[in-house]
Amino acid sequence: MNRRLLLLIPTVSILLIFGVTPLIYIIYESFFNRNLSMPWHVEFIGIANYVSALKSSTFWHSLKVSLDYLIRALPIQLFLGLGIALMLYKLKYGAGGYKLILSLPLVLSPAAAAVMWRLIFDPRTSPINYMVSMIGLRAPTWLGDSTVALWSVVIVDTWQWTPFIWLVLLAGLNAIPLDVFEAAQIDGARPLLILRYITLPLLKPQITLVILFRALTLLKDFDKIFVLTAGGPAEATETLSLHTYYSIFWWFDIGYGSTLAILYLILVIIATTILFRKVKL
Amino acid sequence: MISNLIRILKLSLLYVILTIFCIITLLPLFWTFIISIKSPKDLAAAPVALAFRPSLENYQRALIGVRFVKFFQNSFVIAITSAAIAIILTVPTAYVSARFGVGGQFLKQWILSMWFLPPVVTAIPIFILMQFLKILDTYLALLIPYLLMNMPFSFLLLASFIQEVPKELEEAALVDGCSRLRAFWKIIFPLTLPGFLITFAFCFMFAWNEYFFALILTGTKRMTLPVHITSYLSIHSIAWGEVAAVGIIMTVPMLILLIVIQKYLVRGLTMGALQS
Numbered sequence: 001m002n003r004r005l006l007l008l009i010p011t012v013s014i015l016l017i018f019g020v021t022p023l024i025y026i027i028y029e030s031f032f033n034r035n036l037s038m039p040w041h042v043e044f045i046g047i048a049n050y051v052s053a054l055k056s057s058t059f060w061h062s063l064k065v066s067l068d069y070l071i072r073a074l075p076i077q078l079f080l081g082l083g084i085a086l087m088l089y090k091l092k093y094g095a096g097g098y099k100l101i102l103s104l105p106l107v108l109s110p111a112a113a114a115v116m117w118r119l120i121f122d123p124r125t126s127p128i129n130y131m132v133s134m135i136g137l138r139a140p141t142w143l144g145d146s147t148v149a150l151w152s153v154v155i156v157d158t159w160q161w162t163p164f165i166w167l168v169l170l171a172g173l174n175a176i177p178l179d180v181f182e183a184a185q186i187d188g189a190r191p192l193l194i195l196r197y198i199t200l201p202l203l204k205p206q207i208t209l210v211i212l213f214r215a216l217t218l219l220k221d222f223d224k225i226f227v228l229t230a231g232g233p234a235e236a237t238e239t240l241s242l243h244t245y246y247s248i249f250w251w252f253d254i255g256y257g258s259t260l261a262i263l264y265l266i267l268v269i270i271a272t273t274i275l276f277r278k279v280k281l
Numbered sequence: 282m283i284s285n286l287i288r289i290l291k292l293s294l295l296y297v298i299l300t301i302f303c304i305i306t307l308l309p310l311f312w313t314f315i316i317s318i319k320s321p322k323d324l325a326a327a328p329v330a331l332a333f334r335p336s337l338e339n340y341q342r343a344l345i346g347v348r349f350v351k352f353f354q355n356s357f358v359i360a361i362t363s364a365a366i367a368i369i370l371t372v373p374t375a376y377v378s379a380r381f382g383v384g385g386q387f388l389k390q391w392i393l394s395m396w397f398l399p400p401v402v403t404a405i406p407i408f409i410l411m412q413f414l415k416i417l418d419t420y421l422a423l424l425i426p427y428l429l430m431n432m433p434f435s436f437l438l439l440a441s442f443i444q445e446v447p448k449e450l451e452e453a454a455l456v457d458g459c460s461r462l463r464a465f466w467k468i469i470f471p472l473t474l475p476g477f478l479i480t481f482a483f484c485f486m487f488a489w490n491e492y493f494f495a496l497i498l499t500g501t502k503r504m505t506l507p508v509h510i511t512s513y514l515s516i517h518s519i520a521w522g523e524v525a526a527v528g529i530i531m532t533v534p535m536l537i538l539l540i541v542i543q544k545y546l547v548r549g550l551t552m553g554a555l556q557s
């Protein structure tokens with residue numbers, strides 16, 4: 001038994017040293033006023049950082065943007081993902097080719113993908129803007145308009161992550177025994193009723209998994225938003241992760257940045273706890 | 282007859298819709314490719330026009346000098362090393378967790394929760410540590426956060442593969458006088474070799490694509506490709522052609538990788554929680 005525990009050491013020690021110690025360290029730092037641009041000035045200020053974070057409208061705004069991003073992206077991706085999974089399930093020929101092409105965005109670097117999408121969103125190089133102007137309409141300023149920018153980010157995220165959803169749901173569909181559907185068809189059930197009362201309930205574990213996984217990855221998203229809009233215009237897309245990033249690497253405010261990181265962490269812990277309640281590993 | 286016709290119509294509708302989705306999926310890649318083969322002159326004159334003479338000028342410009350080659354090499358080296366080390370370090374843990382249930386559900390959940398840590402949360406201590414050790418802009422600086430990212434993944438996926446090997450096979454080897462280590466090496470490793478390769482491929486991909494830590498921990502020496510490509514954007518007049526060329530070159534290895542891991546995408550991305 002002891003020898004078996006020894007084998008845990010490599011993984012557990014590295015994760016403790018580089019994963020858990022940092023968390024303890026930021027709890028410590030969050031009680032100090034420390035700015036890297038003034039290294040000589042370190043002052044214990046108790047919970048003042050937390051008070052000012054919770055009083056700051058920028059913090060609440062960034063939290064709102066994070067949740068807004070989640071609430072906009074998730075339903076769309078779920079709907080599209082379910083649709084594509086059902087369609088691929090019906091295909092008898094050529095499903096392999098479609099699957100290969102449709103799952104392509106998943107393996108691309110989010111940063112590089114965001115750069116590619118800048119070519120689509122930039123009014124000078126955008127083929128979409130060009131086509132829209134051909135029919136006499138005006139395309140939105142994808143990344144420069146504060147009411148549109150978050151939607152543009154959602155588009156890119158949907159493009160990249162919908163494949164994950166249909167892949168998981170399709171695996172779920174394939175695991176359902178065929179005679180379940182056949183029995184329902186013989187009983188004369190209409191396709192929509194089959195979907196509502198048979199397919200969806202049977203897919204519930206996969207749907208739960210997908211929702212929670214996606215919720216967590218949307219919450220920790222940084223690359224895409226940073227490259228597409230850098231949080232702008234006028235903080236319209238500044239999520240909690242970008243807000244924390246700026247207070248650390250722009251304002252060099254270690255104390256306040258740590259406080260934001262802690263508050264961010266609390267949000268992630270809540271989401272992770274729900275995940276572990278629902279999904280068995 | 283009519284019902285047959287409706288069925289054929291329905292089926293062709295499926296193909297049409299899926300083809301539209303494919304076009305949308307490929308649009309950014311296709312467009313990046315188009316921009317990348319337009320000479321800077323054409324690009325300046327008419328960026329959107331489709332009638333132009335293909336040129337490789339952007340690729341020549343993007344590849345010229347040591348910069349690009351160096352960044353490509355950086356990306357490659359760090360992806361290979363972090364994937365290999367993550368696997369080597371997590372194999373023993375994955376083995377005892379899958380075989381004997383050591384640590385149980387708690388261990389798995391704790392390790393997975395490390396994967397869900399947003400990079401921004403650990404950014405301050407990791408940055409300060411690297412600064413203190415004076416190893417900013419080195420492979421070692423990148424290796425640590427990449428292990429933090431790849432080890433939870435590798436642990437969970439490997440455990441799910443090892444769990445699939447029937448216990449009896451290993452026990453038979455033990456009865457024949459093999460040590461546990463030898464039994465692992467002779468029985469489990471060969472049987473789970475595909476699992477190891479898949480895990481390696483995924484870890485390679487995550488490190489190749491990683492942006493945040495590369496952004497904060499590297500400078501001109503050990504910059505990786507994702508940071509390199511986005512660094513074009515901060516320049517006032519963006520050289521779109523070159524950016525596009527870099528984007529295409531970065532994408533090619535991932536396309537090859539996709540063909541390898543395609544069958545295992547579900548299993549990999551859910552970290553073994555689901556099997557396709």
